[in-house]
Amino acid sequence: MDPLLLTALVSAGLLIGATGTWSPCGFSMVETIGPTGHTGGQPTTIAACATFLPGALVGAVFTFGGLSLVGAAIPGEAGWVSYTVAGVVALVAAVAEARGKRIAPQIRRQLPEHWRRVMPMPLAAALYGVLLGLGFTTFVLTFGVWALAGIALALGEPAAGLAIGLGFGVGRAIPIVALAPFAARPSGRRAITLMAERPEIYRAIRFGDALVLAAAAGALVFAGTAQAGVKQVLGASDPSVSGATLAYAKGAGDLSFVRDGQNETGLPGTDPSISDDYVAVIDGGSVRILDRPGFADVDSFDAPGVDSVAISNNWIVYRTRVEGRDKLQARSIDSSGETGEPKDVGAAGQPDQVSAPSLDGNTLVYAIATPRSSRIIKASLKKLKREVVIRSDLNQLFNPSVRGSSLLYVRGTKQRWELRLKKLGNRDSGRLLKGSDRRLWSTALSNERAYYTVLKGSAPSADIKSVQR
Amino acid sequence: MSEHPEPNRIGEALDSLAGSTSRRGFIARLGGAMMAATAGSVVGRAIEPGEADAYHFCGHIYTTGSCVHPNGTPRIDADGWPLKAENGKPVDNLGREINKKGLPVDSNGNVLRDPDGRPLPAAPRTKVCEETARQYSINAQIDGAWYRCCGGTVRKLVDCCSQSNRRINGDASLTGYCFSGRKVFCVMYFQTKVPC
Numbered sequence: 001m002d003p004l005l006l007t008a009l010v011s012a013g014l015l016i017g018a019t020g021t022w023s024p025c026g027f028s029m030v031e032t033i034g035p036t037g038h039t040g041g042q043p044t045t046i047a048a049c050a051t052f053l054p055g056a057l058v059g060a061v062f063t064f065g066g067l068s069l070v071g072a073a074i075p076g077e078a079g080w081v082s083y084t085v086a087g088v089v090a091l092v093a094a095v096a097e098a099r100g101k102r103i104a105p106q107i108r109r110q111l112p113e114h115w116r117r118v119m120p121m122p123l124a125a126a127l128y129g130v131l132l133g134l135g136f137t138t139f140v141l142t143f144g145v146w147a148l149a150g151i152a153l154a155l156g157e158p159a160a161g162l163a164i165g166l167g168f169g170v171g172r173a174i175p176i177v178a179l180a181p182f183a184a185r186p187s188g189r190r191a192i193t194l195m196a197e198r199p200e201i202y203r204a205i206r207f208g209d210a211l212v213l214a215a216a217a218g219a220l221v222f223a224g225t226a227q228a229g230v231k232q233v234l235g236a237s238d239p240s241v242s243g244a245t246l247a248y249a250k251g252a253g254d255l256s257f258v259r260d261g262q263n264e265t266g267l268p269g270t271d272p273s274i275s276d277d278y279v280a281v282i283d284g285g286s287v288r289i290l291d292r293p294g295f296a297d298v299d300s301f302d303a304p305g306v307d308s309v310a311i312s313n314n315w316i317v318y319r320t321r322v323e324g325r326d327k328l329q330a331r332s333i334d335s336s337g338e339t340g341e342p343k344d345v346g347a348a349g350q351p352d353q354v355s356a357p358s359l360d361g362n363t364l365v366y367a368i369a370t371p372r373s374s375r376i377i378k379a380s381l382k383k384l385k386r387e388v389v390i391r392s393d394l395n396q397l398f399n400p401s402v403r404g405s406s407l408l409y410v411r412g413t414k415q416r417w418e419l420r421l422k423k424l425g426n427r428d429s430g431r432l433l434k435g436s437d438r439r440l441w442s443t444a445l446s447n448e449r450a451y452y453t454v455l456k457g458s459a460p461s462a463d464i465k466s467v468q469r
Numbered sequence: 470m471s472e473h474p475e476p477n478r479i480g481e482a483l484d485s486l487a488g489s490t491s492r493r494g495f496i497a498r499l500g501g502a503m504m505a506a507t508a509g510s511v512v513g514r515a516i517e518p519g520e521a522d523a524y525h526f527c528g529h530i531y532t533t534g535s536c537v538h539p540n541g542t543p544r545i546d547a548d549g550w551p552l553k554a555e556n557g558k559p560v561d562n563l564g565r566e567i568n569k570k571g572l573p574v575d576s577n578g579n580v581l582r583d584p585d586g587r588p589l590p591a592a593p594r595t596k597v598c599e600e601t602a603r604q605y606s607i608n609a610q611i612d613g614a615w616y617r618c619c620g621g622t623v624r625k626l627v628d629c630c631s632q633s634n635r636r637i638n639g640d641a642s643l644t645g646y647c648f649s650g651r652k653v654f655c656v657m658y659f660q661t662k663v664p665c
Contacts, residue, residue, distance in 0.1 A: 197547065
């Protein structure tokens with residue numbers, strides 16, 4: 001996830017959590033945990049502060065992390081639509097906060113006061129922390145709480161939920177933990193009285209909430225734009241995608257390029273494949289691994305007859321064609337980018353053919369087409385386990401690509417060429433994304449889009465196109 | 470000590486009624502439902518309504534009577550001095566609004582004067598809990614407190630605590646927010662300006 005966005009979400013969580021100190025329960029916590037709220041004096045206050053903070057973190061991570069998991073379970077991939085929805089939610093809340101609108105809907109509930117009488121104070125403080133961290137168990141003092149919940153749900157990314165939860169939990173706890181030990185002292189009493197009697201301080205905090213929410217909205221839109229990625233490249237073929245970056249071959253020599261937004265960068269070699277950390281290219285009879293984003297050489301190895309390559313952060317798989325026989329081989333990549341010994345993972349002799357490989361993490365997919373049938377195979381490189389995902393004795397299934405549990409492939413029928421997307425665990429043929437009279441060729445799959453090569457003419461020229469998943 | 474009439478009792482009663490029957494009450498229930506969805510029924514059972522039924526005033530959920538206050542309704546400032554319930558202005562022990570010097574003033578803040586034009590003399594002003602203790606010949610102090618939402622702003626509920634086993638009502642006293650063996654003798658509140 002974009003570090004800028006994570007920073008914005010954590011910052012928003014912090015300030016929005018801290019705004020809750022102005023709620024009845026926030027005030028109550030300061031005086032309950034503080035030395036004026038029990039007989040234990042400062043040692044009990046310190047112990048209660050020490051348990052309140054983790055309690056608030058647990059509650060906040062439960063709520064916002066949970067909402068992000070709920071969002072993740074909603075069918076469809078997180079993409080620019082999700083980011084846009086989350087950005088709009090943040091922006092609307094920012095406007096409401098800037099104008100100081102009355103909070104609606106309001107939750108008119110409170111923490112159970114009797115806990116502090118029936119439990120040891122540190123235990124009560126921990127449980128109070130959990131309830132306050134949950135966010136929706138007591139009065140909401142800023143639209144930001146609703147907005148953060150909406151953002152976590154819309155993005156459906158556990159990293160975002162965790163970032164919001166940690167920020168919110170810390171923000172919820174810090175003012176209380178900082179004020180409580182001084183609640184009995186004149187300075188502490190003055191601070192609490194100022195908070196209670198100067199609504200302009202609360203108003204200023206809400207304006208701060210508006211600013212962090214606006215910043216979060218900006219970061220979400222920025223990240224969403226990046227998510228939108230490249231939609232097409234004319235005169236290019238054999239796409240490979242990582243995040244918003246597309247790698248492809250271009251021109252008669254299949255030269256390597258990567259495109260991030262509008263910026264196209266040429267690379268050494270041909271027929272590139274890209275992952276989060278690396279780019280692999282073919283250089284004559286060898287394979288070179290380059291790092292990202294600098295494209296410095298990391299490793300290379302000889303692979304006579306190599307004509308296609310796929311790379312993930314921990315594996316590289318390449319196809320060789322020697323004396324009419326296609327062979328797929330895999331090498332592991334260690335943390336420094338160096339490759340291990342080759343392992344055979346698939347092969348076919350003429351007239352059978354192996355498709356270009358596709359990798360996501362440890363998962364490899366490829367197709368084998370024969371005159372009798374065609375099939376797409378999924379292989380776990382870690383477990384060295386293979387299974388046929390889909391096969392047909394009637395149609396040609398070829399050039400698959402994989403992303404998570406989704407498989408994109410081309411199905412050639414008597415009538416037309418089809419681009420299809422299916423779940424790896426399902427037995428169906430998947431959803432039709434694109435039908436064409438022109439030949440559809442190599443594919444690549446991002447979280448957002450399905451890329452494919454369209455071939456035109458008998459000495460084919462190629463374009464890369466894409467459709468929303 | 471006799472109970473004083475409370476001018477805004479009807480409004481407060483309506484406020485408490487709203488907690489169970491109105492749109493606000495509906496939202497409270499909706500909030501409870503949402504909370505239960507996120508945190509489970511254990512939490513749903515644990516949390517309490519934010520605007521409690523009023524016995525003497527909004528937010529006060531037990532039956533102990535109000536502390537001795539010159540105007541009846543036991544509104545105090547952050548330090549325990551008496552304030553007029555209706556407008557939050559400081560009052561002396563005679564229940565008159567006063568300025569910073571303690572001189573009685575009218576509703577516009579003008580100093581009240583005698584027929585000769587001299588300011589009316591100031592009257593004593595004592596903290597509500599201390600005055601109650603003095604009148605009942607007990608030792609009393611403020612211990613803990615709790616905050617609730619009342620009439621659109623956050624209210625601090627404050628107990629005046631003593632070692633007495635009898636409360637201002639004349640019957641057995643309760644623990645409330647008091648500790649170290651002290652129990653609630655009478656109750657007060659401090660109205661903040663924080664909206665809720």
